[in-house]
C-alpha cells in the first residue's frame with residue numbers, strides 16, 4: 008500500500024478561509040480581532056514561526072502585533088508586559104513564543120496570561136478544562152492534528168490511537184482530544200520499552216518526540232494514519248519529522264509530510280482561537296469551536 012499524503016498546507020488554507028468568514032462578520036460589527044505575540048531573544052526558528060503567525064493574521068484580516076523583547080529581560084518585566092496586554096481591549100489573543108530563556112519560568116509566564124486571551128491554550132486552567140472535556144482554547148498543534156484527521160475522513164471513534172510524546176503542548180492534549188473523540192488511547196515516550204509493540208497496534212499514530220527517524224516502517228500497522236509532529240533540522244539543513252517518511256509511506260494508509268503537514272495547521276488553529284477569543288470577549292458571534 009502507498010499512503011495518501013495529507014496536504015496540511017492545503018487543508019490549513021481551507022480552514023483559514025472558514026475562520027475568515029467569522030472574522031469578517033465580527034469586523035462588520037466593529038470588532039477587529041487582535042493578536043499579540045511576545046518573543047523573547049533571537050531564536051531563529053521562533054522568529055520564523057512568529058513571522059508565519061503574523062502573515063496568517065494578515066491573510067485573514069486580523070490585527071497582530073509582535074513584542075520583541077531582549078533575551079536578558081527580567082521575568083518581572085515580561086510579566087508586566089503580559090499584564091498590560093491582558094488589560095488592552097484591542098487585544099483578544101496573547102501568546103508567548105516558546106522556548107523562553109532559562110532564567111524565566113515558563114509556568115509563571117503562562118499563568119499570567121488572561122485565560123480568556125490564552126489562544127495557545129497553555130494556561131493551567133485551560134489545560135484543566137481540556138481534561139474535563141470542556142475545552143476553552145484547544146492547543147493549536149494537537150487541534151491541528153485532529154482537524155487533519157477529520158478533514159481526511161479518518162474515523163476516530165473506537166480506533167486505537169497511540170501518541171508518542173508527552174509534552175504539555177502536544178502529546179498530553181493530543182491524547183485527551185482523541186480520547187474525547189472516542190479513541191482508545193495509549194501514550195508512549197521515546198523511553199517506552201518495546202515502543203514498536205504499541206505503535207503497531209495504532210490505527211492512528213501521532214508522533215511528537217523530536218527524534219528524526221524514530222518511527223520506521225516495521226513499527227507501523229498496514230493502513231494506519233500516521234501524523235508526524237516532529238520538526239528536526241538535519242546536519243545538511245533539511246527539515247525532517249520523527250517518522251521515516253520514505254519507508255513508512257509504503258505501509259501507512261495516510262501520512263503527513265514534514266514540512267507541509269502538521270506545521271501549517273498549527274498556524275491556522277491559532278487564527279481560529281484568536282477569532283474565537285474576539286467573539287467571546289465582544290459577545291458577538293457564537294464563540295463556539297466548530298466541528299473540524
Ligand SMILES: Nc1nc2c(c(=O)[nH]1)N[C@@H](CN(C=O)c1ccc(C(=O)N[C@@H](CCC(=O)O)C(=O)O)cc1)CN2
Nearest residue numbers: 056102103104105106127147266267268269270271273
Ligand atoms: N507559544 C508557542 N510556542 C511554540 C508552539 C506553539 O504552538 N505556541 N509550537 C512550536 C512552534 N510553532 C509554533 O509556535 C510552529 C512550528 C512549526 C510550524 C510550521 O509551520 N512548520 C513548517 C516548517 C517551517 C520551517 O521551515 O521551519 C512545516 O512543518 O511545514 C508552525 C508553528 C514551539 N513553540
Ligand SMILES: [Mg+2]
Nearest residue numbers: 108109111113
Ligand atoms: Mg525556562
